[in-house]
Amino acid sequence: MTTETLDLCVDYPLFVNTDTITSFVPSVGPGWVPLVREMLDELRVMTQDYPTQPHFTDIKEKFGKLDAHTDVGNEEIYDLFDKYNEISEHVCALCGNYSDRNTEGYELCQPICRSCING
Numbered sequence: 001m002t003t004e005t006l007d008l009c010v011d012y013p014l015f016v017n018t019d020t021i022t023s024f025v026p027s028v029g030p031g032w033v034p035l036v037r038e039m040l041d042e043l044r045v046m047t048q049d050y051p052t053q054p055h056f057t058d059i060k061e062k063f064g065k066l067d068a069h070t071d072v073g074n075e076e077i078y079d080l081f082d083k084y085n086e087i088s089e090h091v092c093a094l095c096g097n098y099s100d101r102n103t104e105g106y107e108l109c110q111p112i113c114r115s116c117i118n119g
């Protein structure tokens with residue numbers, strides 16, 4: 001299995017303040033990297049005519065879901081983040097499969113599918 005890497009400073013420099021940082025790697029599992037890319041691609045199309053681009057301050061997993069924050073935002077952007085927040089609930093953070101998630105006990109908030117947990 002190859003692990004896809006994502007550094008916003010390299011792949012989406014418009015969405016980070018490259019004056020102050022040189023690397024921005026979302027802290028999510030490898031299974032979510034394609035999902036994050038999809039969100040960023042959609043955001044890029046959405047904001048192409050914006051006078052200023054939103055800069056990400058955080059992209060992480062929180063309570064088992066994708067959690068993204070930018071320095072400026074509006075309803076359109078927040079709706080997009082909400083959409084991917086909901087999609088991520090059904091995507092395994094390890095293998096990226098759209099699947100049933102373990103919803104029992106301790107693992108309740110872990111965005112990991114049953115096959116990954118059971119090995």
Ligand SMILES: [Zn+2]
Nearest residue numbers: 092095113116
């Ligand atoms: Zn999995």
